[in-house]
Amino acid sequence: MSKILELLVDAVGANVVISGDEMDRATSYWDATPTQAVALARPKTTEQVSKILAICNEHGHPVITQGGLTNCVHSAEAQKEEIILSLERMNEIESIDITGGTATVGAGVILQTLQEACLEQDMLFPLDLGARGSCTVGGNVATNAGGINVLRYGMARQLVLGLEAVMADGTVLSSMNQMLKNNSAYDLKQLFIGTEGTLGVITRINVRIFPKPTTTNAAMLALQDFDSVTKLLNRAQRDLAGNLSAFEVMWGDHYRAVTVEGANRSPMSRDYNYYIMMETEGGDTANDEAGFMSLLESCFEEEIIIDAVIPKSESERIALWDIRENFEAILEPKPIFLYDVSLPIIEMDNYINTVEQQLKDKWTDCEFYVLGHIADGNLHFFIRPNDKADKTAEQLHYDSDEIVYGELQKVNGAVSAEHGIGMEKRAWLKYSRSEEEIKLMKLLKRTLDTNNILNRGRVLGDL
Amino acid sequence: MSKILELLVDAVGANVVISGDEMDRATSYWDATPTQAVALARPKTTEQVSKILAICNEHGHPVITQGGLTNCVHSAEAQKEEIILSLERMNEIESIDITGGTATVGAGVILQTLQEACLEQDMLFPLDLGARGSCTVGGNVATNAGGINVLRYGMARQLVLGLEAVMADGTVLSSMNQMLKNNSAYDLKQLFIGTEGTLGVITRINVRIFPKPTTTNAAMLALQDFDSVTKLLNRAQRDLAGNLSAFEVMWGDHYRAVTVEGANRSPMSRDYNYYIMMETEGGDTANDEAGFMSLLESCFEEEIIIDAVIPKSESERIALWDIRENFEAILEPKPIFLYDVSLPIIEMDNYINTVEQQLKDKWTDCEFYVLGHIADGNLHFFIRPNDKADKTAEQLHYDSDEIVYGELQKVNGAVSAEHGIGMEKRAWLKYSRSEEEIKLMKLLKRTLDTNNILNRGRVLGDL
Incomplete structure (x- = not known):
């Protein structure tokens, strides 16, 4: 048993720190090979986290913090020389305060578990993303997760009121604020939100929760040009005001690729240029639908919208959302590369056209599928080079990155x-x-x- | 001319740096005596700010950054050994992007100027507070200003997408992000928001702006107990969903004190325990009023609300807001102390009762006036000891603080x-x-x- 392992077991016990074959788990959601690491620590308390970090810090031993392992940028995958610090056992929902609109949770609570606990009390924790069933609230906060409700409720950062973190040397920093307003000196929690575990380990969190909306109105809309897309967005933001909760755009090629035979069923013509999944959530059962319909009608009259499908049941609504969320049909064959960028909305149309042109100049048969939460400035796209020159996937990825990020830099994108x-x-x-x-x-x-x-090498590389 | 003054004038010119009687201005909004300081620098460019700070840093010379001088905690008042760095000339509104919902401004832009420029384009910059006519956007961001729209739009922090700051050594840090989503490593702007100018000088800012709401519905409501106040808040947040924009509570004693003869006119009985100014802003001219009225009606039926005044015109609405905003009637005689604290909503009723009891135990005739943006956890109150023992104002302030903050600590308040x-x-x-x-x-x-x-001694005192 290595020295560090011995020290850790001594400090927090063999039921908390395991190693070797006992660590029976995959590297990550994306990589099924067994994880490598010196040891896996699964503390139950902040005090144990503190002890583990103090020991690792004293010995300069690298630690990788893990949540639900669905990280998209290879951050959480352990290196063989690292100690894994998994927050999975710190998964208690400590309290839900309906009057104050706050919940206190351990960092290891699964996002969906918190969502469901809130719904049981007629409240909403609005952070939502595809990995809801496996990702943890601690991971969401450490990576400042976004998702499909950002337009209305903001990123994870906006939903965090306070947190407790353990610093590299084991110091426990409790900033468990519960109030929307607190200007009592520096807002230290910002150091740990979105810094991907590199500045401290988040152990507990106070989040904002909201009354569960009682009305939902949704529509899948077809539009013919990007100018209409931005017009509709502006109109929706103005007329639906605080109730607009989703405005998800799929470019025509993406829509067609996910509605092929055997994938999602298309409820309307597949020949349009843009498809938008728009949704509102409100509290006024008498009037919300009328407001939603009146916006659609006037946009039809002005020819901003050219076709629409309004779901007549919850199952129809879910089927529409599946078109947006289920893109299995385009994931094969490999290699295919997924992007997540943001840029000013006014630059989007040009940017996409330029990138597409460059991709096709490089690879004649390149496939390019674009979708996005455009109100947030956020586009996702899939690029499949279909390269004939037999380059490695790594090389193709690099070439693809160079086009995507090179053009992005010119428009001050992220x-x-x-x-x-x-x-x-x-x-x-x-x-x-x-x-x-x-x-x-x-x-x-x-x-x-x-x-x-802490998470050595991630984010910033060499220091 | 002192050495530092000479260096500064050499670097940026005598039209930028002035001293002595040329600095013809008051210490602050609250203190009309002429300001003291080694010099007053009024740069027009970020480059000049950078030069000024580089020189001061090299000589370890303290600098106080000034915006609109309406700071409530004596932060901006210059000490005689300091160089004043005023951003007043960096007051350009560089751009307003309606599609992207962003505006780019110099730190010295007056808040109201930005509000009005946005309104001219049918857009809204929602940050709003009493000092709107004098405070600057840079000051708002450096202090993370709150105000009356936090419930819906958040604090200044939530409205900042990107900023440019000059660090103590003169390094210009440009983080002028324009997107709602940007997780490209550390969110450095957080270091400068709400740190009261102690970590850098904000020079330019990208803020979020929103479509101007087209409907406003307001009411002044009377309630008899705090339980009804929280019930109404929860109902309003649920039923009015994203449209609820203000929920301002005045305790009965406060209401009575600001509606005495010669002050604001009371539009209803002055004998209730709680008065609430509630307002929604929306985009649905056909339906928003119906939703607002139906909430009020059902709260009447359930006896949560016991009296209400609905303004029938814009001037009546403004007169109602005046009751909330105009508290001149209680500012004399001195000494009177103003507080700004936050605490969990569920603790508020007890907290206020306990503080009031302790104040009255200490000073029999003590006056205590409470109001607040309670949905944000934020209470303001005025305490006039009416002390008979002839203590100094300082001593009374300290004694009052001790009660207010001592009880606050017990409920994890700010x-x-x-x-x-x-x-x-x-x-x-x-x-x-x-x-x-x-x-x-x-x-x-x-x-x-x-x-x-930078702002030596403010916030943290000795380091």
């Missing part, structure tokens, strides 16, 4: 909108952030984690 | 909800923040401002 940087996007970070910014980030990292033990 | 810490609340910071938190704040300050030149 190389990561919601997935974070992790290991995958480190090389491209400088396309979105200046030298001065990266220098300051490294200074913060060296100051708060002097021995560079 | 000694500053929106005003910040500045000079005034430094001694009480430890009532809201732990030793570990304050230690980390000081570490950040020492790391980012190694010579402690």
